[in-house]
Amino acid sequence: MSLQRVLRFEVFLVLALVLAYLAFQNSLAFLTTVLVYAILALSYSFIYGQAGIASMGHATLYGVASYAVAILAARELNDPLLGLLIGALVGTLTAWVTSWLFITTTRLTLAMLTIAVAQVFLEVANKAHWLTGGDDGFTGYAIKPVLGLFEFDMFGHTGYWYAAVVLVIVYAAMERVVRSDFGLIARAIKADPGRIESLGGNVRRHLMKVYCISGAVAGIAGAINAQTAAVVSLDSLGFMVSINVLIMVVLGGSRRLYGAIIGAVVFLGIQHVASNFNPHHWLFVVGALLLIVMTAMPGGLISLTERWRKPA
Amino acid sequence: MNLLVNILIDGVAYSMVLFMITIGLSLTLGLMHVVNMAHGVFAMIAGLVTAHLVTAWGVNFVVATLLAITCSALVAIPVERLLIRRFYKRSPMDQMLMTLGIVFIASAAASAVFGPQVVNVPLPEWLSGSVSFAGKQFPAHRLMVIVVGFATLVLLYLTIDRSRYGVLVRAAVDNPGISETVGINTQLVYVSAFAIGAALAGLGGVVGAELLPMEPTYPSRYLVLMLAVVAVSGHGSLASAFVASLLLGVVSTAAKYFYPEYSSLVFFGLMFLMLKFRPNGILSK
Numbered sequence: 001m002s003l004q005r006v007l008r009f010e011v012f013l014v015l016a017l018v019l020a021y022l023a024f025q026n027s028l029a030f031l032t033t034v035l036v037y038a039i040l041a042l043s044y045s046f047i048y049g050q051a052g053i054a055s056m057g058h059a060t061l062y063g064v065a066s067y068a069v070a071i072l073a074a075r076e077l078n079d080p081l082l083g084l085l086i087g088a089l090v091g092t093l094t095a096w097v098t099s100w101l102f103i104t105t106t107r108l109t110l111a112m113l114t115i116a117v118a119q120v121f122l123e124v125a126n127k128a129h130w131l132t133g134g135d136d137g138f139t140g141y142a143i144k145p146v147l148g149l150f151e152f153d154m155f156g157h158t159g160y161w162y163a164a165v166v167l168v169i170v171y172a173a174m175e176r177v178v179r180s181d182f183g184l185i186a187r188a189i190k191a192d193p194g195r196i197e198s199l200g201g202n203v204r205r206h207l208m209k210v211y212c213i214s215g216a217v218a219g220i221a222g223a224i225n226a227q228t229a230a231v232v233s234l235d236s237l238g239f240m241v242s243i244n245v246l247i248m249v250v251l252g253g254s255r256r257l258y259g260a261i262i263g264a265v266v267f268l269g270i271q272h273v274a275s276n277f278n279p280h281h282w283l284f285v286v287g288a289l290l291l292i293v294m295t296a297m298p299g300g301l302i303s304l305t306e307r308w309r310k311p312a
Numbered sequence: 313m314n315l316l317v318n319i320l321i322d323g324v325a326y327s328m329v330l331f332m333i334t335i336g337l338s339l340t341l342g343l344m345h346v347v348n349m350a351h352g353v354f355a356m357i358a359g360l361v362t363a364h365l366v367t368a369w370g371v372n373f374v375v376a377t378l379l380a381i382t383c384s385a386l387v388a389i390p391v392e393r394l395l396i397r398r399f400y401k402r403s404p405m406d407q408m409l410m411t412l413g414i415v416f417i418a419s420a421a422a423s424a425v426f427g428p429q430v431v432n433v434p435l436p437e438w439l440s441g442s443v444s445f446a447g448k449q450f451p452a453h454r455l456m457v458i459v460v461g462f463a464t465l466v467l468l469y470l471t472i473d474r475s476r477y478g479v480l481v482r483a484a485v486d487n488p489g490i491s492e493t494v495g496i497n498t499q500l501v502y503v504s505a506f507a508i509g510a511a512l513a514g515l516g517g518v519v520g521a522e523l524l525p526m527e528p529t530y531p532s533r534y535l536v537l538m539l540a541v542v543a544v545s546g547h548g549s550l551a552s553a554f555v556a557s558l559l560l561g562v563v564s565t566a567a568k569y570f571y572p573e574y575s576s577l578v579f580f581g582l583m584f585l586m587l588k589f590r591p592n593g594i595l596s597k
Contacts, residue, residue, distance in 0.1 A: 054405040101584065107404045108347050109587055112543040115536055116580045123576055243412065250409055284420035290413030294406055295398060 009258045010172060017164045028156035029228075034268045035163035036225045039170055041248040041260035043217035046174060048246075049254030050183060051210045052190030053103070056111045057118030058245050060098060061215045063237030064121060065091040065222030067132055070232040074141035080162065083143065083223045091219020092212045099211045104204050115239070122237040137233035152228065159228035166224060167261075170217055174257055177213065186210050247286065251293050253300025262301055317448070319566050325454040326523050327561025328461025331554055332516030333534075334541045335468065336509020338553045341542060342485050344400055344502050347407045350391070350414035351513055352531035352538055354384040357418075358514025359526035360426055363433045373436040381514035388510030392503050415531045423528035433521035457519050464512065468550055481505055540579070544586045546593015556594045559586075 020031055040062055047053040068090040069083045077086065102113035125132045132138055145151040150158045177183055185206055189196050193203045226232050235241065244267065252263025267289075274285045297303055337351040358380040365376035391414065399407045439456055442449040472478040483491040484501045492498050517526070524534055545556035560582065567578035590596060 048405070054403075054408075056408075101588070105587070105591065108341070108539065108543050109591060111347070111404070111408060112536075112539055112583070113587060116540075116583055119536065120577060120580050127573070246405075246409065250405075281420060283416045283423075287413040287416030287418075287420065290409055290416065291395070294410035294413065295395070298402070298406060 010168065010175075013168060013171065013258075013261065017168070021160060021164075028160045030268075030272060032156055032159045032163050032224075032228050034265055035160070035167050036221050036228070037245070037248065037268060038261045038264040039163075039167055039221040039224070040218055041245055041252070041264045042170060042174055042257055043214045043221065044245045045249045045252075045254055045257055045260035046178070046217065047210055047214045048249060049257070049259070050178060050190065051186040051207055053207060053211060054107075054110060055102075055114040055242075056246065057114035057116075057242050058218065059237050059239070059241035060114075060118045060121050061091050061094050061218035062222040062225070062241060063125070063232075064094045065219035066226045066232045066236045067125065067138060069223040070138050070141055070226040071131065073143060073226070074138075078142060079144050080146045080227055083227055084166070084220055087219040087221075087223025087226075088216040089219070091215040091217070091222065093215075094219070095212045095215025096208065099208050103207050103211060115242075118237065118239065118242060122234065125237055126234060132232075132234075135234065137231050139231045141230070143227045143230075156228070163224050163228065166220060170220060171257065171261065174217065178257055182209075247290060247293075249300075251289065251300055253302035255299065256302055259300050259302040266301065314448075315569070319569050320562070321450060321454050321458070323562035323565035324558070325457040325461075326520075326565050327558045328457050328464075329516050329520030329523055330537070330541050330561050331461055331557035332464055333513045333520070334538050334545075334557065335464075335550070335553050336506070336511075336513050337538060337542050338545055339481075339505055339509050343481065343505055344396070346396055346399055347404050347411070348396065349408050349411040349535060349539070350418065350531065351509070352517075352534055353415060353418040354388055354510035354513040355517025355520075356422060356526060356528075356530040357387055357517075358384045358511075359433055359517040359521050359530070360422060360431055362518045363431045363521075363526060364426075366434050367432075373434075373439070377515070377518045380518060381511045384514030385507040385511040388507045389503060392506040396506070397499075397502075415535070418531060419528045422530075426528065428528055431526045433518060433526055435522070453522055457523075460515070460519050464515070465550070465554055468512075472550060477504075540583050544583060544590075544594055546590070546596060549593075549595065552593050552595040556586075559594065 021028070024031055040058070043061070044055075044058050047055060065087040069087045072078075072086055073083060077083070098117050101117060102110050105113060126134055128134070143152055146158060146162055150162070152158045152162075185196070185201065189201075189203055189206060196206075197203050222236070225236065248263035248267045249260050250263070251267055252261065253259030270285065270289070271282060274282050293300065333352070333355050336354070337348060340346055340348050340351070358377075361380035361383050362373075362376045365371040365379060366373055371379070395410065395414065399410055435453060439453045441452050443452050443455060444450075472481060480491075480496055480501050483494075483496055484498045488498050491501075517524075517530075524530070527533070541553070541556050541560055544560060545553040560579070563582055564575060564579045567575040571578065586594060
C-alpha cells in the first residue's frame with residue numbers, strides 16, 4: 001500500500017516535469033531554479049521532518065558545495081557528473097565537520113548555532129576574495145556537456161532535464177532511506193531521543209549520519225546550481241536561502257518527503273508571480289504566507305490532501 | 313588608557329542597549345516558552361514613532377520616547393492575544409517561523425511607510441554634546457544610555473524580586489499549573505509581561521538608535537544579535553541576562569576597535585564557546 005503511494009508520486013513527478021517543460025518553454029531557467037530548490041528542500045525535509053533537526057543554517061551545506069564545484073570547474077574539473085560527485089562529497093564533509101558543534105543541542109541553541117555557522121561561512125567567503133570573488137560572485141568557468149553528449153545551451157533545455165533527472169533519482173533514493181530501518185530510527189529519535197538512548201542506540205552518531213546524508217543531497221543541489229547558473233554569489237550562503245528552504249518544507253508539509261517538492265514549487269511559483277507584480281511587496285507576501293500556514297494548516301499543504309483522502 | 317576608557321564606555325553603553333532590548337525576550341522565553349523572533353519589531357516601532365514625533369511634530373524627545381514605548385506596548389497586546397497565545401504549546405520551530413512571519417510583515421510595512429533608508433532619531437541638544445568629568449570629555453549620549461540601562465536593571469529587580477506582581481510572574485514561571493489552581497490569572501501575567509518586555513525593547517531601541525540604526529530591516533538585521541544574547545544568558549534570570557549582555561556587548565565593541573574586519577567572527581566565536589561550555593546559561597553551575 002505504501003509502496004504504491006510512493007510509486008504514484010514518482011509517476012506524478014515525472015509527468016509534472018514533462019508537462020512543465022512543455023508548458024513553460026520560455027522560462028526554463030526559472031524552472032531549473034525550482035528543481036534545484038526542490039532537491040535542497042528534500043535534503044532539509046530529511047533532517048527536519050524525519051530527525052527533527054530544526055537547523056536554521058541549511059544554506060551552509062548548499063553554498064559551500066556550490067562554491068567548491070564552481071572553483072574546481074574553473075580548474076578544469078568541469079565534467080558535470082564529476083561536479084555532482086564533488087558537490088555531494090563537499091556537502092557531506094561540511095555537514096560532518098560542522099555537525100559536532102550543534103548536533104546534540106535543541107531548540108533555540110540549535111537554531112543559534114546553525115545560524116552562527118552559516119554566518120561564519122558567509123563572512124569567510126566574503127573576506128576570501130582571491131578564492132571566491134567576494135561580493136562580485138564567482139564566474140568564469142565552463143561546464144562540459146553532460147555525458148559528453150548534451151551541451152548546456154543558453155535556453156536551458158539541457159539544464160532543465162539534467163536537474164529533472166537528478167531530482168527524480170534523488171527523490172527515489174531518499175524515499176528508500178526514509179522507509180528503511182535507518183529512517184525509522186531517525187523518526188524514533190525525533191519522537192523521543194531519551195528512549196532511543198536508553199534502548200542502547202547512539203543518538204548522536206545517528207543524527208550525524210542523517211545530517212551527512214542531508215549534506216550530500218544539499219551538496220548535489222549546490223552543484224547543479226553552480227553548473228546551470230554559471231555564477232555562484234554570496235547569496236547562496238545567505239540567511240534568506242536557509243529561511244526560504246525552511247518555509248518551503250513547512251509550507252509543503254514536513255511529514256513526507258514529497259511535501260518538500262510541493263512546497264518548493266508553490267513557494268517559488270508565488271514568488272515568481274508576486275515579484276512580476278510588485279517586487280517590493282514580496283516580503284509582505286512571505287510573512288503573510290508564514291502566518292497563514294503556521295496558524296491555519298500546521299501540517300502543510302500535504303495535510304490537506306490527507307484530510308481529503310481519509311473519509312473515503 | 314584613553315582608548316580603553318572609550319572602549320569601556322562604548323561597550324557598556326552597547327551592552328545596556330542589548331540588555332534593554334533582549335530582557336523582554338528572555339522573560340517571554342522563560343514565562344511562556346515562546347521563541348519570539350519578532351521582538352525586534354517592538355524596538356523598531358518605538359524608534360520610528362519617536363523619530364516621527366520629534367522631526368514631524370516637534371515633540372520633546374523625552375515625551376516622544378514615552379509615547380513611543382507606550383505604542384510598542386499597545387501593539388504588543390493584540391500580537392500576544394491573537395497570535396503568540398496560539399503557539400504556547402507548539403514546537404519551537406513553529407514558533408520561530410510564525411514570529412518570523414510577523415518580522416517580514418512589519419519590515420514590509422515600515423518600508424512602505426518610512427521608505428527603505430535609515431531613519432534618523434534626532435537627539436536633543438543636551439544629549440548630543442559631551443560631559444566633562446575628572447578632566448576628561450565623555451559623550452553625553454553614551455552616559456545617558458548607561459544610566460537608563462542601570463535604572464532599568466534596578467527597577468526590574470525591584471519589580472520582580474519585591475513587588476506583588478513579581479511574585480505572580482515568578483510563580484507563573486515556576487509552575488503555571490499550580491499558579492492557576494491557586495487563583496493566579498496566568499493569562500493576564502503573560503500578556504502584561506509581554507507588553508512590559510515590548511516597552512523595554514522600545515526603550516532600548518530609541519536610546520540605542522545611535523548604535524543600532526533604525527531602518528525597516530531592523531528586526532531581522534539585529535535578530536541574530538538579540539537571540540545570541542538570550543541563548544548565551546540561558547533562559548530565565550535577570551542577572552544572567554545582564555551578565556550575558558555585558559560580556560557580548562563589551563567584547564564585540566572591543567573587537568570592533570581592534571579588529572574591525574573580523575569583529576563578527578570574534579562575536580560568533582565567543583558565542584560558540586559560551587554555548588559549548590555553558591549550554592544551560594552563563595551563570596549556570
